[in-house]
Amino acid sequence: MSVRVRFAPSPTGYLHIGGARTALYNYLYAKAVGGTFILRIEDTDTERSKAEYEQLQIEDLRWLGIIHDEGPDRPNPKYAPYRQSERSEIYMRYAKLLIEKDLAYWDFCTDEELQAMKEAAERENRDPHYEGKWKDPKHRAEAAAKVAAGERGAIRFRAPKKEFILNDKVKGRVVYPRDMVGDFVIVRTNGLPVYNYCCVVDDVLMDITHVIRGEDHLSNTVRQLMIYEAFGAMGLGAKVPEFAHVSLLIGEDRQKLSKRHGATSVNLYRTDHYLPEALCNYLTLLGWSHPAERDIFEKRDLRDVFNLDRFSTSPAIYDLVKLKWVNGQHIKKLDTARLVELVEELPESAYFKAQSPEWKAGAVEVIKQYADFITDFPKMVDEMILAETLELSETLKDILSWETTPKIISYIDSQVAALTSAYVGEPQLTSWTEVLKKEMGVKGKPLFMGVRAALTGKDHGPDLKLLIPLTPVAVIKKRLTQLKNL
Numbered sequence: 001m002s003v004r005v006r007f008a009p010s011p012t013g014y015l016h017i018g019g020a021r022t023a024l025y026n027y028l029y030a031k032a033v034g035g036t037f038i039l040r041i042e043d044t045d046t047e048r049s050k051a052e053y054e055q056l057q058i059e060d061l062r063w064l065g066i067i068h069d070e071g072p073d074r075p076n077p078k079y080a081p082y083r084q085s086e087r088s089e090i091y092m093r094y095a096k097l098l099i100e101k102d103l104a105y106w107d108f109c110t111d112e113e114l115q116a117m118k119e120a121a122e123r124e125n126r127d128p129h130y131e132g133k134w135k136d137p138k139h140r141a142e143a144a145a146k147v148a149a150g151e152r153g154a155i156r157f158r159a160p161k162k163e164f165i166l167n168d169k170v171k172g173r174v175v176y177p178r179d180m181v182g183d184f185v186i187v188r189t190n191g192l193p194v195y196n197y198c199c200v201v202d203d204v205l206m207d208i209t210h211v212i213r214g215e216d217h218l219s220n221t222v223r224q225l226m227i228y229e230a231f232g233a234m235g236l237g238a239k240v241p242e243f244a245h246v247s248l249l250i251g252e253d254r255q256k257l258s259k260r261h262g263a264t265s266v267n268l269y270r271t272d273h274y275l276p277e278a279l280c281n282y283l284t285l286l287g288w289s290h291p292a293e294r295d296i297f298e299k300r301d302l303r304d305v306f307n308l309d310r311f312s313t314s315p316a317i318y319d320l321v322k323l324k325w326v327n328g329q330h331i332k333k334l335d336t337a338r339l340v341e342l343v344e345e346l347p348e349s350a351y352f353k354a355q356s357p358e359w360k361a362g363a364v365e366v367i368k369q370y371a372d373f374i375t376d377f378p379k380m381v382d383e384m385i386l387a388e389t390l391e392l393s394e395t396l397k398d399i400l401s402w403e404t405t406p407k408i409i410s411y412i413d414s415q416v417a418a419l420t421s422a423y424v425g426e427p428q429l430t431s432w433t434e435v436l437k438k439e440m441g442v443k444g445k446p447l448f449m450g451v452r453a454a455l456t457g458k459d460h461g462p463d464l465k466l467l468i469p470l471t472p473v474a475v476i477k478k479r480l481t482q483l484k485n486l
């Protein structure tokens with residue numbers, strides 16, 4: 001059977017980076033094995049679920065390039081619908097089948113009765129498992145009569161009294177001891193089915209072969225295994241999928257990842273103009289490693305290498321410094337045209353946008369060596385290219401004190417004053433350097449540092465041949481005036 005995996009978000013907020021990582025692992029696995037990646041919306045929590053969050057999460061996934069093959073907007077008639085809120089009838093149908101086979105039962109206990117049972121169990125030091133009257137099959141007829149009379153009850157799953165074993169792709173062998181969970185509700189009195197139940201019904205009916213999700217679901221899995229077994233017993237041929245519970249994301253203080261560790265919703269990275277490919281790259285590395293230990297890659301580079309055997313069992317530390325580095329590496333890899341486009345999208349890029357295509361291409365090529373973020377570009381245009389004021393560092397003062405430097409400044413000043421063009425071209429710069437070398441006898445460090453100081457008013461920066469043709473002559477003149485007046 002071909003691989004079918006799913007990402008099953010609850011639309012109760014923005015897409016969290018942990019969710020994006022889970023989605024990505026499922027997507028990468030589907031792509032690596034030629035399987036199908038499904039998006040299922042788990043919106044049974046009617047109070048917290050909102051249609052707009054579903055939309056926003058899908059948009060964020062799309063921005064990340066995590067595109068589903070099936071989902072609410074791309075239904076395969078064999079498996080639709082993909083929103084749990086539209087599958088109530090299916091959940092009810094299977095719940096009734098479970099009741100018929102005595103694998104589940106109607107429970108009419110009130111909240112007070114349940115509370116009293118729990119307290120009694122605590123007093124007597126017993127497991128707080130359901131021991132209400134409805135558990136006993138001899139009340140089946142009475143329960144059926146109540147249902148027929150329109151009375152509302154919960155549907156409770158009869159938890160088998162035995163040990164369950166999960167061979168998880170990440171966690172290895174997980175043993176759930178007998179008696180770990182008692183009979184649990186699968187459909188609430190208000191008619192709403194619960195997550196653990198819907199999840200299995202859907203995974204079975206949608207032919208899900210692999211469940212890749214966060215380790216926080218490990219404790220749910222025992223209930224889900226029980227339901228799989230019950231479906232198997234009903235002759236539904238429910239094959240238990242392979243499970244891979246990926247490690248938790250934690251902050252550098254080793255606490256569960258939260259807002260105080262930085263932005264936790266994908267949306268914020270999108271508004272901050274992070275590169276989606278960089279965020280995907282970084283998220284992939286949070287708990288998975290490349291077989292060749294590569295740090296920088298695109299999703300498509302993983303097609304031949306992504307598998308479920310390289311997950312780490314220890315928690316992954318969310319590290320914004322590493323993410324920044326990864327983002328910077330992807331910026332350096334971008335082709336010039338796309339980089340120009342991305343910089344132009346920034347509202348603060350007014351100056352940049354007004355320049356010629358050649359200037360823009362030149363500027364991004366120079367700046368990308370230094371930038372970690374797209375938002376660095378307009379700032380660096382100002383700092384590296386347009387800054388008029390001198391940066392009188394100790395090094396610059398030292399350069400200015402060399403006996404050759406005033407000669408260089410005065411020569412360049414005379415040349416610049418005679419210019420009629422808006423920029424100094426590279427050939428011009430080369431010829432000035434030649435004159436300084438041959439006719440004025442300046443060479444080596446004093447020459448290069450002196451020329452840099454004269455033209456940029458700084459002691460360091462990008463290659464002058466790339467930088468100076470981008471700097472308006474008017475700006476260079478202002479720097480020279482200050483240098484002469486020191």
Ligand code: GLU
Binds near residue numbers: 007009199212213217
């Ligand atoms: N709706 C669940 C969540 O958002 C999905 C869990 C699962 O993948 O089974 O955590």
